Amino acid sequence: MGWLHRLIPMKRLLLLSFLAVGLVAAEPPKGEPTNAKEAAAQAAAKKAAQDKVVDERYAAWVAKLTPAEQAWEKVLQGQLGNFYLPLHKRDKIAGKSNAWDFVQDDPKLPRILLIGDSVSRGYTQPTRKALAGKANVHRAPANCGPTASGLKNLEVWLGEGKWDVIHFNFGIHDRGTPAADYVKRLEEIVTRLEKTGAKLIWASTTPIPDNPAQKQTAQSIVEKNALAAEVMKKHGIATDDLFAAMTPRLAEFQPPLDVHFTGAGYDFLGAKVGESVLSVLAR
Numbered sequence: 001m002g003w004l005h006r007l008i009p010m011k012r013l014l015l016l017s018f019l020a021v022g023l024v025a026a027e028p029p030k031g032e033p034t035n036a037k038e039a040a041a042q043a044a045a046k047k048a049a050q051d052k053v054v055d056e057r058y059a060a061w062v063a064k065l066t067p068a069e070q071a072w073e074k075v076l077q078g079q080l081g082n083f084y085l086p087l088h089k090r091d092k093i094a095g096k097s098n099a100w101d102f103v104q105d106d107p108k109l110p111r112i113l114l115i116g117d118s119v120s121r122g123y124t125q126p127t128r129k130a131l132a133g134k135a136n137v138h139r140a141p142a143n144c145g146p147t148a149s150g151l152k153n154l155e156v157w158l159g160e161g162k163w164d165v166i167h168f169n170f171g172i173h174d175r176g177t178p179a180a181d182y183v184k185r186l187e188e189i190v191t192r193l194e195k196t197g198a199k200l201i202w203a204s205t206t207p208i209p210d211n212p213a214q215k216q217t218a219q220s221i222v223e224k225n226a227l228a229a230e231v232m233k234k235h236g237i238a239t240d241d242l243f244a245a246m247t248p249r250l251a252e253f254q255p256p257l258d259v260h261f262t263g264a265g266y267d268f269l270g271a272k273v274g275e276s277v278l279s280v281l282a283r
Contacts, residue, residue, distance in 0.1 A: 019098075020234065021199065029195040051086070058089040065102075072102045079156065091253055099124035105136040110164035112238070113198070114139040115150070117172055119206055119269075120259060126270020133276060135165075146173035147185035154192055161196040165277050167243060171228070172207025172259055175220040179227055186231050199280045202232045203257040203273070207250060208259040240276035242269060 033039035062073050080088055080100070091098045099121045100119065105111060112135045114120055114127065121143060128137040140157035147170045147207060170189070173183050193200055204225045210218050225243055232239055246253065246261075253265030263270065 033124060040236060041205070045091060050089060054089050057093040061092055069102045075141045075156065075159075076100055078203065079153070080141065097125070099139055100141060103136055103138050109133075110135050110281055111161060112137045113158070113163045113166045114273070115144050115168035116203065117145055117164065117169070118143050119260060120169060120203070121145070122266040123269040123273055126267045127277075128270075130271050130274025135277060135281070144170070144247070145191060146170060146177060147182060148172075148177075150189050151185055154189065158196060162177075163196055164282055165201060166193055166196065166198045167201040167203055167273060167277060168193065169203035169205060169242075171221060171224045172208060174224055175208070177224075179223070182224060183227050183231060186228060187200075189246050190235050190237065199283070200235075200237045201240050201276055201280055203240045203276075204228065206242050206246050206259075206269070207254070209254070209257055210258050211282045214257075238276070238280055240273060242272060245269075247268050 010196065033042050051053070061068055065073065076088060077085065084100075088098060112131065114124055114137065116139075120139065124137070124139045141152075142149075142153060142157065144153070144157070150170055150273050168189075170186065177185075179280055190200070205221050205228075208216055208218055208221050210216070221243070229239065246265070249268065253261045253268060
């Protein structure tokens with residue numbers, strides 16, 4: 001039995017050794033978060049470091065621009081907000097073009113201003129392509145959002161230059177706006193735009209799908225377009241009926257449950273906007 005007594009301590013020793021190895025193996029690598037709070041803090045620190053690099057590179061890029069280009073970037077910095085400004089900065093330091101590119105006007109061509117939300121942003125570059133050599137196509141320095149935002153920021157968006165055509169829309173972000181408020185704000189916006197002396201084009205709001213999770217209905221856009229149509233009729237403003245143009249192409253151009261469109265969808269809209277602008281310029 002002596003050998004048995006000697007074996008038991010050995011088994012204990014082996015067990016303790018295995019436990020020690022297990023504890024060592026279970027310890028996270030140095031620097032790895034041990035809880036959700038630490039993980040969130042590390043993620044925030046990493047993002048802050050990345051943002052700092054982007055900001056530094058963007059500032060260096062801006063420093064090399066002409067005074068006019070720098071002035072435009074300053075406007076964008078005040079208007080694009082926390083979502084679009086970081087995207088714009090990353091585009092610029094990567095050498096990419098986007099809807100908010102500085103436009104160096106050809107003095108021989110008419111100046112066009114596009115005002116609208118993210119759908120308008122999507123068709124800005126295709127519109128520039130459609131009107132290349134025919135017009136200087138600018139866009140407002142923002143996702144213009146609802147009519148309330150329009151009233152607040154319109155002076156900044158119009159800037160100091162003279163516009164030949166202003167193509168504008170407010171609708172998707174106003175889907176929950178009471179009818180009376182929407183009409184009143186739209187009237188005020190139209191009255192201000194008329195004072196510019198530009199030819200005006202109202203773009204009907206493009207269709208959106210029913211999406212209970214986002215509290216949105218397709219009918220809300222139908223209703224807002226009907227209200228806007230009355231305002232435009234009263235003021236004698238031409239309509240670029242993007243709603244009617246896009247409706248039969250939704251299965252082709254609009255992803256499920258999305259208010260936005262595919263690249264091909266924006267190309268389609270841009271071509272339509274270009275045609276509308278040329279039609280008004282020809283009058």
